[in-house]
Amino acid sequence: MEIIMAVLAGILFTTAVYNLLQKQMLRIIIGTALLSHGAHLFILTMGELKRGAPPILSEEVEQYTDPLPQALILTSIVISFGITSLLLVLAYRASKKNGTDNMEQLRGNEYE
Template identity: 65%
Template structure:
């Protein structure tokens, strides 16, 4: 199962890098979202995909699941949601003010028109 998850993480990272290297601001935002999802799956996979009981004190189980990767992923999800929201508002305001989402035109390179 870890090999399958590693392949999914690789595909997410590949798609994220491809989208982040494009000229459209919206594609760059989608790429950063995919990159954060790939990082979440990477943390979960490196923590180990184990089967076991929840780590509660009253339970008497033979194996427990480590809660630390899940706590890290939960924190990372909240942070990536905030960053994505900020990027979307920034892109919306820049499109309102400048009328474009092309990165070359936002930089002032008018030779590509």
């Protein structure tokens, strides 16, 4: 299972980097979202996918699951949602003001 998760995280990282190198703002924002999802899967994979009881101390339970990866991922999801929404609002405002979402035109370079 860890191999599948690692391959999926690698695919997400690859597509994120590809989208980050594009010229349209919306693709760049999608790339940042994919990058954060790849990081979530990477954190979950590095935390080892163990099965066990909830982390509540009890006498009869021998193996517990580690709650730290899930807590880190939940915090990261909230932060990435805020960043994505901020980037979408900024991209909307920039495209409304300038009439384009192309990064080359927004920099002042000629685009053909």
